[in-house]
Amino acid sequence: MSKIRVAVVGCGAIAQRRHIPEYETNSHVQLVAFVDPVLERAEVYAAKHGAEAFTDYNEMLAKIKPDAVSVCTPNFLHAPVAIAAAQAGAHVLVEKPMATTDAEAQAMIEAAAASGVYLMVGHNQRLMPPHVKAKEILQTGKLGKVLTFRTSFGHPGPERWSVDGRGSWFFRKNEAIMGAMGDLGVHKSDLIRYLLDDEVAEVSSFIGTLHKDGTDVDDNSTSLLRMNSGAIGTLVASWTYYKGEDNSTVLWCEHGVIKIGTHPEDQVIVELRDGNVEKYAVGAISTNEKQSSSGVIDAFVDSLVTNTPPSISGEEGRRSLNVILAAFESQATGRNVKLS
Incomplete structure (x- = not known):
């Protein structure tokens, strides 16, 4: 070929x-x-x-x-x-x-x-081994229904990541359009949709520029999400986690809790109400400081080689984007925003 x-x-x-x-x-x-x-x-x-x-x-x-x-x-x-x-x-x-x-x-x-x-x-979060493992565990039903959750992505900001440092396009509103929420928050809106196999029904958000001088793009956001299932939780995106990047998700369920990315070795931890604890060292979640294969390129190429539509389709990307857009609408209007 x-x-x-x-x-x-x-x-x-x-x-x-x-x-x-x-x-x-x-x-x-x-x-x-x-x-x-x-x-x-x-x-x-x-x-x-x-x-x-x-x-x-x-x-x-x-x-x-x-x-x-x-x-x-x-x-x-x-x-x-x-x-x-x-x-x-x-x-x-x-x-x-x-x-x-x-x-x-x-x-x-x-x-x-x-x-x-x-x-x-390129929503690589859903391809990370800990997230794949967590979804597999959720699908067994052993934890029952997800009731509440928090999912967070924060790091010191794009000046540590972009090739242009503090002069990066990330800080120019006309090019970036959105800041931490578009950079990191959309990862988490996609991840929570993937993990729960559910859509976001309603969003209420606080979004602002708290510490990055000289820019009018957001550097922090905290959103409250309600899923179609009724589960409620928080989604946090931040460019001001100056000491300690966070890329973790915790889901509290009927029969226990599942913690993802909260421990350096045991990337997935299940604590059941009956006292049993399961720990899975299944590979890390890629970070800015420690790169590992995103899986995105191989998945894209595999789609082309096998002539199979990609699982992370434009439609999937659009649904995850709309959660973020609803968050900005909530900040602008001071209201809860319902997604269709």
Whole structure:
């Protein structure tokens, strides 16, 4: 079988640390083009892979005609690049949040469908071994119904992560559109939907900029969620966890509690009401400080090789995005927001 010709649009931190290295180790892939407004960034990878470097994604699509495209741009470009790639006949893997509005997300889904290509969203949390294990345990029914939960993602902020540091697009509202909630909160809205196999019914949120000077994007958010099942819980996203990144989830259920990512070795801990405790060391959740394979690239490539629609589809990405958009609406209006 001929290799899948992949182009990477955006050569910043997420491309450098996740997409490019994971494509490099996938035997089904040939990296054929790199695009970045800073040409030198694209040229470094183009030289390494015998590929071409571009500053304009439309020019790249017309000249290279790749089989697939990874969209690793600032948030405001996710939809335009993904739509252009789909219209050019390329399968699309887009970073989260997949878009900045629901209308954009819908347009992306429609563009992929019209061209007969796949659209996948890079929600890597649901592919992390501890989360896969936790869902497996929940599905056995031994814990009964999930009653309440908390899910949290916080770290010191993108200045420690982005290739541009404090000068990153993450802090420019016109490019990022949303801050910690779009960066981290959408991971958790996707995760809670995945773990509970349920949709968010209602959101109430406090979102603000508490400590990052010189930016008007949010650096903290706390949201109260009510699921269709009736379960209630909190979702926290923060860029001001200066001492101790947190990427944990705890679900309190009828017959006990399941703790995910609360212990460095035992990534999943089940404590049952009958006194039994089960501990699972199933591999870590990838963090900014300690990278492990996201699983996203392999899942995307596997979809293309097997001609199977990706499980983390555009529709899934859209539902997770809408939770975040509802949170911003709640902050703006001071009201609970119901999701359809």
